[in-house]
Amino acid sequence: MSSPEIHSDVVETGPAREGLSRLLDLVFGFFIWAAHFLIVYVGAALVCALAPAEASANAGLTVALALATVAAAAIVVLHGVRRYRQQREEPEQQFPMYVTIGCDAIALVAIMWQLFPIFLVPACA
């Protein structure tokens, strides 16, 4: 995928670390948020469509959804911490670092927020 332009004899002036993946890393937290949102929403819908109204299944579903939420939250926290360790020393990366960690933080709140419906609303009701 990442084939350098080996036949250009013009010196590359652009920095190497500015590809698409570097840009998308800024909003990594929200990708996890989106994945988590889809997993709990689709997962709950699927389980309830297949095995509706069994009390034990419902309790299991609640636990599974809560675990998925905690796992997603942990991934986001780890990502934020990792980027902080990598970038805090580099003066040029300060703004991208703030954005990365900020996105991780807001995504973290939005993910944890889903614990309200998970614990307060009975599954498959």
Added chain:
Amino acid sequence: MTTAINTGAARPPSELAPSATQALYPQSTGPDGFERLNAAWQKPRRFGFFTEVNNNHIGLLYIATGFLFFLGAGVLALLMRIQLAIPGNTFLSAGTFNQFFTMHGTVMMFLFAVPIVEAFAVLLLPQMLGTRDMPFPRLSSLGYWSYAIGGVLVFSSLFFRMAPDGGWFMYPPLTGPRFSPGINADIWILGLGFVEIAAVAAAVELIVGILKTRAPGMTLGKMPIFAWYMLVTAGMIMIGMPAVIAADILLELERAFAMPFYDPTRGGDPLLWQHLFWLFGHPEVYIIFLPAAGMVSMILPSFARTPLVGYVWVALAAIAVGFLSFGLWVHHMYATGMPLLSLSFFAAASSAIAIPMGIQVFAWIATLWNGKPVLRVPMLFILGFLFIFTIGGLTGVMVAAVPYDLQVHDTYFVVAHFHYVLIGGMVFPIFAALYYWMPVMTGRMLSDRLGHWTFWLMFIGFNAAFLPMHLTGLLGMPRRIYTYSADLGWNALNLVTTVFSFMLGAGVLLFLFDFIRHLRARPETRLDPWQAPSLEWIAGNAAHAFRSIVPITSRYPVWEQERLKDDIVAGRGYLPDAPTVSREALVTSPITAEPEQILRMPGPGWITFLAAVATAICFAGMTIKAPIVGMAAGIAAAGLYIYWLWSLDSKLPREPADAGRGLALPLYRNGKQSVGWWGLVVLLISDAVVGASFAFAYLFFWTIRPAVWPPDGSQLSGFFDPAVISVLVVAAYALFEAAERLNRRERRLAMSVCLIISAIVAGAALPLGWSWLNGLGVNSTQHSYGAAVWTLFGYSALHIAIGAAMALWCLARVALGMIDSWRCLALRICLLWWRFTAPVTVLTLILIVGFPYVVS
């Protein structure tokens, strides 16, 4: 070829640099250079209205057209208010009323709100970012003309009494073939399809423009905040619009070819439309709101005379809103009987989005607090925005709660809520922007005195018209009824609303009068009447924007960079000249904005206008069932697009050219730094969303009726046929990949053979797939399952067919010597298409073949 190559950021901004003497096309900072620069960017004297592609010209036309649609849809609203002023009124018939409210919503959302915010971005962003034009000027032009012609077609259907009448969100089954047999709904689908495509074109343009064509030194953290908002908005259009495009395609397939996606009697489900529509439709609210918030964040510092408080926080909030808004769509569907837990997830997300929204509002208030605000007309409109939008937000919190929503769903309470959000959140900021940026557009100021009148008429008129609507709704008046009986207690409230809606209209009319008058009567102003901090106030409405492009070191360059304007005007920045009298701008890296390339841009031409006209005639001909006209125009359009595409990837010298300030840069890039590569990446992301929407439709049909699968009595597929098809497609891709490798070593013959075989292999996969699905007995009209499978197959097949055509395209260009190891961007972009198509096809086949095994 070693020349004086330097990274631009290292040099202090005010130092006059020598030109890179050994490079091609030396730049001159003198008057001769200025002459050539002007000549390159001059608007053609004849027919410039149609042929000019520069962002100043297209942006102005775009804004003017959007405003005309705003006026048109506003007139419809007033006519409806006349009808509703008194009970039992017969001013409009029920049918006309249906057409009017449908068109009012459709035109306001699709032809005014989204286009006009894109229009402001097209007009202002290049200047704000310190460049000269959008990266693909002809794409903006095509997008504009498509939108203008498509929009006029949709709007004029009103005059023939054929306008869409199913509500602006067009729910089936009402809009399906059974209950809407006329062409009204087709006009909506095809006309809006056109506008949606223009929006995606604008999104590609904006994303690539913001990431790749900023002034050197303007890192992500130094962009004007409006650029952050537009980057997020464009990203949301890129993801959101394709969902509704997919929904439109499915609805038109149902109407034209009887494929039962939304027909429950044949396994379909109308809720599928609601999911796809609102997956777009809720982000749409923020697609409209975010640019307006961006304008507010630009205007406030000018009047508070202090930098925006919490720039990083505001940028973060914009990103957060962009993402979280995709988790809210079901809150338009609380009343559809979905499971309670599902609804609650969306209710939770709907309240989570209050965090980033709150961050923005507090940042604005803090900015006002921090500075010494000057109360001019744009500021008035911003204060009006804060007041109205906050009320709309409060009622928003109310309707986000499921039980409350069940009470007020489909009543005038909701109508009042979303007018508070949209008029407060978008129309008032747009008026602020019009007053604020008018000197950039026309070189003149609007009247301060009339502006005050306009504001108070609009502000009082709006509140007095829409505040009572909350009550009307709570008293039970449903939306979209064309009349009501006198004994329901709604009479006085409706009359008040009608009277004051005319006051709102009078405010808009006064603005129009002021605008027309100011073009003649008002004196030309000095360019920077507000002493604003951003670059567009140096550029003004000059076609080339800047004499030269000076490195940017601050978020508020006009305030904080000394001698900035002198350096720009004296040609001490980059590209002070146009040595070959062609339009040029700088390409920079996406994060740190280091200069990478001199971008040659296309100048004026007829191609975009003609292509848009031919496409419009094609769509219109198909809609009004005149297939011969449609086909003829379609062929003409195809010819024009092919001619256009062929002219891309033109031959440029291999040696670096002088960029000024002692820097030499290449004129051509063939890899991931090129704007073309970024453009296709953005387009493919949109494309992937269309595919994902089709896959969602397939899976959705199973979740609503999880029965024996396939449900239509067709056979379970074996693995042999799909495996053969997969191998063929992957082989076609691998051959293309090999062709690209061989091209790097200049092995032209071997490469040509690879391309030919790739096209043949890809072509062979298509009939094989066709006979495989037919052999299984999958029928596209019997059951929604078959319809979904054929749609998925059709989506892949179209990509494979285009991929095969690309192989032949590259072959022709190789044969003509237009592709070699250096000039190979066309080849690499086609390869990128295949890198998308091959995995998507394999995944589609796995879904079609594997899913029945998984669930049975």
